[in-house]
Structures are given as C-alpha cells and as structure tokens.
Amino acid sequence: MIEKVIERVKELLEGGEIKGFVGLCNKNGHTAPYLFTEVAELDHLVVGDFQNPGDARYPLNKLLIDLYRAYPEEKFGVLVRGCDERGLNDLYVWNQLTPKNVVAVGIPCPQELADACGCPKPYPDNSVAEPIAEGAEAQDLIRMEALGVKERFTQWMEVFSKCIKCYGCRDICPMCFCKECSLELDELIPRGEMPPEIPIFHLVRAVHMAGRCIDCGLCNEACPVDIPLRTLYKKVGDIVYRKFNYRPGFDKGKSPLNVLENK
Amino acid sequence: MTNSVDEFELSDCIFITGSNTTSSHPIVATRILRAKKKGAKIIVADPRRVHIADLADLYVSHRLGTDVALLNGIMYVILDKGWENRAFIEERTEGFEEFEKVIKDYPPEKVAEITGVAEKDIETIAHWYATAERGSIAYCMGITQHTTGVDNVKTLANLAMLTGHIGREGTGVNPLRGQNNVQGACDMGGLPNVYPGYQPVTQFQIKEKFESAWGAQLSDKVGLTIPEMTSGLLEGSMKAVYIVGENPLLSDPDASHVEEALKRAELVVVQDIFMTPTAELAHVILPAACFAEKDGTVTNTERRVMRTRKALDPPGEAKTDWEIIADLSNRMGYPMDYSSAEEIMREIASLTPSYGGITYERLEGEGLQWPCPTKDHPGTRFLHKDRFVRGKGLFHAIEFKPPAESTDDEFPLWLTTGRLYFHFHTGTMTRKSGALTGEIDEQYVELNPEDASQLGISTGDEILLTSRRGQIRAKALVTDRMKKGEVFASFHFVESNANILTNPAFDPIVKIPEYKVCAVRVEKAAS
C-alpha cells in the first residue's frame, strides 16, 4: 500500500499539481508529521504504524489548515484515513479549507485498527487501495451503555477528576478551529483553576463537538490522564445522529446544531 | 531517578511525598494514574492537599517539616510487624543495627503527636508499602527544600532498603527533577565538587586526567555553592559572578540579601534570553539563544539523554551559550574551537565514563539512559540492580529535627512555597505566553477557611504576607487544600516574590535552602 501512496504523491509532485504533500515521515528514529516537497524525500514516507497499526497518527488536516491560511492560493496533498476524509468534508463545510486547494490521498485501515477505534467506516471514498476492513462497532460505548445511570455517572466523575487541564484534547483536535474557545470563557469555567471544575469542563467540550467530531480518537490518545474522551464524544455523536439523522463528515450540509457554534 | 518513569506502571504501591505530581510533573502522573487503574495502591503524604491527593487511595497531611518523624514512624510499624525484607537487609546493606535503635524511638503514638497523622494511617502506609511486591517512592522539592533535606532523602532511602524495594523494575527511590536539565547540569559537573560524571575534584588521578585532556592547571579545592558565593560577595571575598540562564533574584531565598550581594560585586555578567530582575543588576548582559534555537542534548529525570534540535535562528545577535563562552575563552587566551555541539559531546563522552557510549547518532529514536559506558552498551533502565554504587547500601540512623524557624505570636503561621501548574520557575518564559497568563498571572496566597475567617479575609482580598525577612502584597485564595495554620505562595511572580520571605537557613550538607517552611503573618491590606 505504501508503494501506491508514494507512487501517487510522486505523480502529484512531479506533475506540479501540488506544492507539497502533508504526510508522515520516518525522521530521527520517529514517525513525524511532515511536508514533502521533493520526490527524493518520499523514500522516508510512512503511514503512521509504529508498534501497532495507526498508533502514530497525527492531525495532518490541522497542519493543512495552517498551510492554507498562509498560502490560500496553493494546492497541497494530504494523507487521509477514513476519519480524516470525513474531517476534510466537514472542514470544507465550515470554510476552513476549500476542495480546490486539497488533493486527498487516501489509505484504508486494517481491521485491527478499525476494531480498536470502533470505526463505522475505516476507509476513505477516495483511496489508493480497496477497503481491507469492515466497519466496527464501538465496544467501549456498548460496555458503558450496559451500566446503570448512577454507575455511569460515578465512573465519569471519577475519570474527569483526573483532568489536568492541559487543553490537549482541544489542541490536538483537527476539528477545533474556533478563534475564541468556550473552554476559556471565565464565566463558564473559571480560569486558573487546576483541576478544572468538573464535569462542566468536559461537558462543555462534548456539547461543543456535537455535530463536528469526526471520531478520529486523537483527543483520547493525547489525554495525559487517559480519560476515555472518544467514548464520550461517540455518545454525543450518537445522540445527534438519532435525533437529527446527521453524522459529521458523512452527510452533506452543516450540522443541525450549528446554533451552538460561536462563529 | 533510580528507575524509569514508565516503570511506575509496574508498581503495585506508589508512595508519593512532597510532590504535587499532576501539577509539576504531569507526565509522571500519567504513569502513576495508570498504575492505579491496574490496581496499585497510591499513597500521598503532603502537608497540602494537592490534586493527586484527591486521586489517592490514602492521603495523609503531616505538619510541615515533620517528614523524618512520619517516615520513621512508618518504619517502626514495619519492623514491629516483621514486614521488613530480611534477606535484602542482610545481603545488600549495612548499618542496620544502629538504624534500628533510632527507629525504636518512633512508635506511632509519638509520631501521630508530632506529625498530626492518625496512628491507623501510619499503619496502613506501612502495611501497603512494605507488603507490596513492587513498592516505589516518588518525591520532589517538598522533601528536599528543608534544612533537613538530606535527612529526608536518606530516610526515604532507608524505607526502600528496609523493604527491599530497590534495584528491581517498578521500585526505587525516585526524585522528580524540577527543571528540564537539572539532571544534565549535575551530570556535566555544574557543581563545585565534581567534574563531569561526578568525578571528585579532590581526587588526584581525576584531576590529572582533566589536566592532561584540557591542557590546564586545575584546582583541587572544592568550590563554592551558589548561597556561599552570595555570602562571599557580601563579605568581599568574591568579586565577580558570571550567571548563565539563572534568575537567583527570584529563585533564591531571602531575595533582598541576593540583591545586595550582586550590587556589591565588581563584575556581574548575565547571559540570558530575557531581561530578568537579575539581569537588571548586571554590568554586562549577553543575549542567548533559547532551546528552540540550538542543537544539543538534555538529560531528563530518568537519566535519559535526548537530542534537542535547532528549529530557528536566534533573534538579532543572540548566540548559543556555548558559542558565547567559547568566544570569551578564546579572548582570554584559552582556545576553544568547537565547531558544533556534537563535537562537544564527543569530548564529554571521552572524559565521562557514564556518558562514554553516547553519540548523536545513537541518540536518534528513544535516546539513551546513562550509565552508558561503551558504544555498544544499551543504556540503563534502573540502577542498583545487583549492587549499590558504594557496594553495600548504608542505613542512616536519623532523628527528627524540627524546622529552623519557629512560629510565635508575631508570626503565627507556616508558609510553604512551590509552583503553580500554569507557570514555571521564575516565570520568565511562561509569563510571555497568553495561554498561560490567561489562566493566572498574579500571586494568590492560599489559606485555610478557618484561618481566613479569623483574619476576616475572603478570596480575592488584597493581603500582606510578612516574615522575619520581608513583606509581599498578594491576593488571598481561601481553600481547604491548605490545613489550618499553613499558607502557600508561589515564586513565579516578581512583583510579589515569595522568596523575599523565605528563610536562607541551609541544609548543612547540600546547602538546599529551607523554602518549604518559614514563619509568617497574614493580614488584610489597607486598600
């Protein structure tokens, strides 16, 4: 598969179609987010499998947005998995990127990763290869739903109490792009307090991501105290889907919840 | 640290003392909380109810400065119940009899009296830690910054040896280093008594080795520590100080004393990235490159040597610290013609046995944990595996000594100092960050609700905090994280510097100042 990615990117770079390709690179003995601008560099391209499939994924769309803001006329390529492609679709809707500036090079995820993510669609529509895994159920969510309400509440309060207010869940999120972040509104969540007030801090973010979270799981992986944030946002996404029949990145159009956005 | 950070995940009992871990070493807390999730018992002993205390299985709040008494009490129970590790004590240690005699004087009743910790809690700590398969200790400045700092650390080592919780994965006595390269600065001989790799300046063969490598006559007289240099300036025996990347005016105790010392110096050179209060007193200020503007290595709290890499050019005329010193050295007639940081590392490796196998090439990827003596040595995850550096581990018989200062009618409260989560050290870097100053950007003195109501103070009130050395103005934060009789302030804020108040009484051996406890008075400020 990696050969196919390299082949495709080579084509794009050589043909001058893109200015650069936002992907992952084996550098300094690590998997690094990286902008490829020369064909020669492609020897070092990797897809983010370190010890397990997909465990070295990065918010590449976020890097892409940074580049787009500085060079709105240029076109860039970007490596996407299923979730990232959903992210692109939604970022177009929110005018954070435009399709004419982006060439997505998609890769399907292996079953192992799809299962770990509980991902409903572990492949992009636009891909260098056929899907190799089927959509998986979110086991964590099912386990949590099986608990009684009281128990659920206690468990969430317990994990929230570990929060160190690093804002990493927001900072890593490819779908967080608000100029003013509700998490920093003093009236809502008093600033300077550590640990932050719970559960308000986490609920504010959960509500805010409703209709926007594309379920990539990067926040979960960035949380220093292992709060199962992805499960929480899956739940919120689930509610939105059931009430409004809308899933960000899958379905066209803006989130029915966009009244919540302070854009 | 004797062990690696990820080994906390393997422990089944972690005893944390004098460390506000989630706040000051968040990424260490990550591992500790994972251990808890896997079923490990977490014990926190701290005068302040810090965040991690809320997450612990057992939290005890001993009185400020009573660490030795608490630990001796725990060891009394261990011996009393026969939970000690006899095999380990016999094979790997010495000095046990002497030590045991002292411990006999610390029955729980007496210790409860001194520390304010309930007898049954002392027993629980002893039980959990001693009977764990792998017990681990994590501590920080709350242990070291006392006149009895060395006693405190040795007492923790006693506890680990008594139970055999050392020299194995997931065990150990683990100091959490406060600054990014404290470990490296020590390793590199940034200390008055040792060359790089802790090779004593007083040893003849060592001195000869460095004399021939450096082509210079060297002194075998142990040098002065920072507090001694300060006193030297005040007395007039010291004339010049060259300060690189430090801000002693904020970080040292009794700041007005330091200010006076620097004013008396004939020459003060400060090399830094920002204009600091210390730099304001310099005769010459030299602009340095910051971490993002240079190649090099740093060594973290688990002895892991890692590469830092240049991302940007320094602003204006600023240069890296090594370039400036090398240039100065050339001008003083001693040629230093390094062409890169890597070349310096080659020299370090050639003279420092524990760094002998370290090269930039090998540091790609995960880095290397010293000791790493040879080019094919994989580095060392945990120390003291089969033996201690000195051969046998030595028990120290240590008696409890109260803090250097005492409270009285005029100064009835105890002040302890430390860091806030949102800032770092003297604030020179973090106070330039909008994200961090947006959280908090002024001094809040934390005090207990009972003390506050007696003084008629509520959160947000302007207060004056006074010690026998000085006074600062700050806002009050009333919180039950403090217990009655104790208050907390940080040293991040120059305009309200807690170190104007702290006591420059030093530990007699390693000269750590007693930041963690001094007597103060709090009153509402006239508006």
Next chain:
Amino acid sequence: MEFKTVLTVCPYCGCGCNFYLEVLDGKVIGTIPCKTSPVNEGKLCIKGWNVHEFIQDPDRLTMPLIRENGSFREAGWDEALDLVASKLKKIKEQHGPDSIGLFASAKITNEENYVIQKFARAVIGTNNVDHCARL
C-alpha cells in the same frame, strides 16, 4: 515557502517531553507532541502545548548590553566580550581565581553546561561553579 517540523525537548520540567515545533517561514506556529516518544507518548501538559508562544516574544534580548551611568546601552559582541575578558583577567590577577564564580544552568544543554564548567575550571582556575539544582 518553508515548512518544518523539528523534534525537540520541552524546556520546562524534568519529565522532558518530546514534541515537534511547527515552523513556517521562520516562525514557530505550533507544538505537536511526539507520539513515538517513550517519555510522553503523544501527551503534554499545558506548559508544553504553549511553549511556542514565548520563543519569538518581542522582549527577547537581541544585542549585548553594557551598563553605563546607571543604564544599559547596546554594544557589539567584540566590545562586550573584550570588556568581560579584560575585567575577569584583572579580577583574577588581583584577587585570585576563587574570587570569581560561575552559575551554570538547569535550563541549558549538557554541552553548554560542560563548556561553562570547563571555562570555570580550566580558564578561570576555580571550582566555583554551581547551578540552581537545589532551588
């Protein structure tokens, strides 16, 4: 256009988290935690996440400064270092090497600490070198 991601180590606490600095056309625009780091596994605290904010602060020192009549004036490296060199030499001659002290630092690299202590010991001739480890 130049866009780089440079792997380095957090300058704050002793955890030593690894992250990439995102550099676009000579400006640091962001921090991305390194997922493959054995230390922080893709996590950071709030200080690490915001480290890029101070690097290019306009208050950074950019020129050597020499005190003159109670205030500072800018100087070139030659002037500043010659001045320091001559003063250090004079003090060493008059009062001996032990009248001079150096503060190494817990915030700079190993290589730099090495060079500072070597300077103290080999050039000045004193073991008066210490840093803030205790503080």
